[in-house]
Amino acid sequence: MMDPLLHxxxxxxxFRSIKALADINLVxxxxxxxxxxxxxxxxxxxxxxxxxxxTKPSAGEIRIGGELPxxxxxxxxxxxxxxxxxxxxxxxxxxILSFYMKLKNCPLSQVESLLQKVGLTDAADRYAGTYSKGxxxxxxxxxxxxxxxxxxxxxxxxxxxxxxxxxQFFALVDEVAAAGCAVLLSSxxxxxxxxxxxxxxxxxxxxxxxDAPLDELQAASKAPLxxxxxxxxxxxxxxxxxxxxxxLNGQSVELLCPVRxxxxxxxxxxxxxxxxxxxxxxxxxxxxxxxxxSEDARREAES
Amino acid sequence: xxxxxxxIAANEIRLGRRNRWILLCASALxxxxxxxxxxxAGPTGTVKVDPxxxxxxxxxxxxxxxxxxxxxxxxxDTIAGEVERGTIQLVLAxxxxxxxxxxxxxxxxxxxxxxxxxxxxxxxxxxxYFVAGGAPEGVAGLARLTSTSIALGAxxxxxxxxxxxxxxxxxxxxxxxxxxxxxxxxxxxxALFGALVADAEGLFAKxxxxxxxxxxxxxxxxxxxxxxxxxxxxxxxxxxALPFPAWAGLFSLAxxxxxxISLSALLLKRLEP
Numbered sequence: 001m002m003d004p005l006l007h008x009x010x011x012x013x014x015f016r017s018i019k020a021l022a023d024i025n026l027v028x029x030x031x032x033x034x035x036x037x038x039x040x041x042x043x044x045x046x047x048x049x050x051x052x053x054x055t056k057p058s059a060g061e062i063r064i065g066g067e068l069p070x071x072x073x074x075x076x077x078x079x080x081x082x083x084x085x086x087x088x089x090x091x092x093x094x095x096i097l098s099f100y101m102k103l104k105n106c107p108l109s110q111v112e113s114l115l116q117k118v119g120l121t122d123a124a125d126r127y128a129g130t131y132s133k134g135x136x137x138x139x140x141x142x143x144x145x146x147x148x149x150x151x152x153x154x155x156x157x158x159x160x161x162x163x164x165x166x167x168q169f170f171a172l173v174d175e176v177a178a179a180g181c182a183v184l185l186s187s188x189x190x191x192x193x194x195x196x197x198x199x200x201x202x203x204x205x206x207x208x209x210x211d212a213p214l215d216e217l218q219a220a221s222k223a224p225l226x227x228x229x230x231x232x233x234x235x236x237x238x239x240x241x242x243x244x245x246x247x248l249n250g251q252s253v254e255l256l257c258p259v260r261x262x263x264x265x266x267x268x269x270x271x272x273x274x275x276x277x278x279x280x281x282x283x284x285x286x287x288x289x290x291x292x293x294s295e296d297a298r299r300e301a302e303s
Numbered sequence: 304x305x306x307x308x309x310x311i312a313a314n315e316i317r318l319g320r321r322n323r324w325i326l327l328c329a330s331a332l333x334x335x336x337x338x339x340x341x342x343x344a345g346p347t348g349t350v351k352v353d354p355x356x357x358x359x360x361x362x363x364x365x366x367x368x369x370x371x372x373x374x375x376x377x378x379x380d381t382i383a384g385e386v387e388r389g390t391i392q393l394v395l396a397x398x399x400x401x402x403x404x405x406x407x408x409x410x411x412x413x414x415x416x417x418x419x420x421x422x423x424x425x426x427x428x429x430x431x432y433f434v435a436g437g438a439p440e441g442v443a444g445l446a447r448l449t450s451t452s453i454a455l456g457a458x459x460x461x462x463x464x465x466x467x468x469x470x471x472x473x474x475x476x477x478x479x480x481x482x483x484x485x486x487x488x489x490x491x492x493x494a495l496f497g498a499l500v501a502d503a504e505g506l507f508a509k510x511x512x513x514x515x516x517x518x519x520x521x522x523x524x525x526x527x528x529x530x531x532x533x534x535x536x537x538x539x540x541x542x543x544a545l546p547f548p549a550w551a552g553l554f555s556l557a558x559x560x561x562x563x564i565s566l567s568a569l570l571l572k573r574l575e576p
Binding site: 052054055072075076078079080082084085087088090091095098099102103104105140143 | 309317388389394399400575
């Protein structure tokens with residue numbers, strides 16, 4: 001059997017008395033898009049630093065394509081975009097990108113196309129010191145795309161990006177994943193990840209509390225659907241009392257409904273006939289799911 | 304590997320040019336060297352000494368103080384500063400080895416320093432040559448001084464990398480670098496000459512002192528340059544009494560460079576960015 005691209009086997013990491021990661025198991029296959037969710041301090045960056053070989057696990061073992069993290073082959077396979085990526089202020093974007101391409105031993109002919117991909121062509125000859133956070137992020141992304149990596153580690157890649165750049169960013173992620181590169185990205189900006197990743201791993205205080213595709217997590221979390229009902233202004237009180245929801249304003253009522261009661265609830269709504277003018281169903285968001293698993297883990301820790 | 308080292312070196316040279324570092328150092332060297340040059344080349348008195356040779360002797364003293372300082376200021380920030388600013392992470396995540404990173408930085412910094420020294424001493428030597436004249440020995444002395452100054456700079460660059468790799472804070476590294484300069488260039492000589500005065504004829508002066516002199520790269524540099532100049536200054540007498548030839552000073556410089564580069568590469572290998 002082939003080794004998985006990334007295999008973290010029961011790794012723990014302590015810094016003196018602080019346990020940053022405890023017994024993490026993680027397998028990532030080629031082409032997979034995986035989101036690593038967690039609060040600040042949950043251990044996301046520590047996990048990345050272990051995968052990069054910047055620091056060694058206190059226990060357990062990580063392999064990247066069978067190689068140890070930090071070995072030349074592993075570094076050739078792994079591309080990294082740190083959370084707050086910084087560059088020398090007095091070098092231009094083009095110089096910086098060319099520099100990393102040389103370190104990664106890629107042909108410089110790709111520089112232009114990479115700059116274009118991340119939308120930095122116009123700013124390529126300005127000093128990086130004049131770049132905004134979003135521009136630095138995009139230059140960092142261009143750098144990580146260079147040299148056809150097999151695993152991309154993106155630490156909070158969308159923070160600092162405006163919604164349009166974020167969309168372009170995910171389009172690029174889809175593109176590299178389609179070409180067979182695994183993408184592991186961390187985030188606490190959950191809502192922007194929806195439907196963008198194949199799998200979600202939730203880290204809480206150094207432990208994996210969930211690892212599954214998003215829809216499975218949504219089901220497992222029993223997070224309710226959110227149903228918003230619009231009614232005529234003279235009947236909104238009645239709608240609210242019949243269905244038991246919460247009045248939002250003069251026209252709308254919001255219900256929280258467990259997924260398995262969805263059809264029964266819809267029947268109740270349609271039974272109200274013309275009192276209801278419109279309605280809207282929202283799936284549990286990643287934030288809801290995430291909150292659920294984090295709270296579960298906290299309750300477990302407390303009991 | 305070679306491509307990576309050259310890319311890292313080219314980056315450092317580019318930065319040295321853009322942050323005006325080369326310009327600043329070349330100007331400082333030129334100004335000091337010209338002032339010393341004209342003071343020295345003027346009154347050579349009744350003793351017939353070549354003006355350029357006198358200038359080279361003065362420049363050697365200038366070099367001992369200024370070149371290590373410039374080298375340390377150039378190198379102290381290179382690792383600690385990059386750790387602090389976070390720019391080192393991407394480099395260390397790339398396939399380039401940490402030894403190659405040090406090698407590239409060293410190559411770049413030596414080039415930067417060499418530019419500054421060549422400009423500073425070249426200009427001064429040229430001016431003295433045309434104004435006061437110079438013998439072929441003077442010209443040879445100047446060439447020797449310039450090249451060994453670069454070697455002296457290289458040794459202190461390497462020592463500066465150690466200061467830069469033992470700490471994660473640029474400020475601490477700066478303090479270490481200044482401390483190293485004070486110790487190696489100022490206090491060391493004061494202590495040596497103090498001891499020499501206290502025990503002018505004994506075991507210390509004859510046996511220990513020469514070794515202590517050559518073990519310090521700054522003194523080794525001075526020893527080498529002065530012993531080969533015919534100026535009648537005190538230090539060339541010392542050179543004659545040495546238990547080893549003067550060119551052993553060059554070995555001292557080479558030893559320090561290699562040892563310090565190796566140690567800083569080792570320290571860098573242990574760094575967790």
